[in-house]
Amino acid sequence: xxxxxxxxxxxxxxxxxxxxxxxxxxxxxxxxxxxxxxxxxxxxxxxxxxxxxxxxxxxxxxxxxxxxxxxxxxxxxxxxxxxxxxxxxxxxxxxxxxxxxxxxxxxxxxxxxxxxxxxxxxxxxxxxxxxxxxxxxxxxxxxxxxxxxxxxxxxxxxxxxxxxxxxxxxxxxxxxxxxxxxxxxxxxxxxxx
Numbered sequence: 001x002x003x004x005x006x007x008x009x010x011x012x013x014x015x016x017x018x019x020x021x022x023x024x025x026x027x028x029x030x031x032x033x034x035x036x037x038x039x040x041x042x043x044x045x046x047x048x049x050x051x052x053x054x055x056x057x058x059x060x061x062x063x064x065x066x067x068x069x070x071x072x073x074x075x076x077x078x079x080x081x082x083x084x085x086x087x088x089x090x091x092x093x094x095x096x097x098x099x100x101x102x103x104x105x106x107x108x109x110x111x112x113x114x115x116x117x118x119x120x121x122x123x124x125x126x127x128x129x130x131x132x133x134x135x136x137x138x139x140x141x142x143x144x145x146x147x148x149x150x151x152x153x154x155x156x157x158x159x160x161x162x163x164x165x166x167x168x169x170x171x172x173x174x175x176x177x178x179x180x181x182x183x184x185x186x187x188x189x190x191x192x193x
Contacts, residue, residue, distance in 0.1 A: 012045030123152035
């Protein structure tokens with residue numbers, strides 16, 4: 001975890017460096033504003049913090065525009081995050097006593113075939129649950145994920161993917177509802193005495 005947290009801090013700094021060059025902004029000022037957004041913790045810095053700073057500085061009209069123009073994959077300030085393999089991630093989660101959940105599988109810009117293969121690989125590697133698509137996604141997407149979950153015997157997870165009021169399209173508490181034949185991953189948690 002320390003390695004991943006350190007890489008997150010380094011990633012944030014590299015994004016800030018790119019933006020300081022692209023937008024002719026003083027790096028130290030930009031990085032300090034980003035750190036302030038992240039509560040002073042460089043390991044907590046995410047692209048949403050950086051997008052918020054760009055919005056507040058007037059560099060973009062919305063936080064989403066910061067992603068669209070600079071921060072999203074393959075945009076000028078994008079920096080890939082150092083990550084674990086899926087297998088290693090699942091193993092680490094299990095070693096800590098957790099349940100491994102595949103988060104928002106339909107949000108990786110994959111075809112339906114690739115999403116199904118991703119869910120299959122996750123299950124074969126020992127994953128426990130798969131997050132259901134957001135309520136804003138098409139019903140056909142939900143049905144495809146429902147079939148994949150059932151086919152591979154996974155539990156389901158739900159969430160709104162809410163990251164703050166600066167992303168109004170993700171409403172806190174707006175979560176999908178489990179089908180009658182689905183088990184929520186939380187149902188497998190040991191009850192605390």
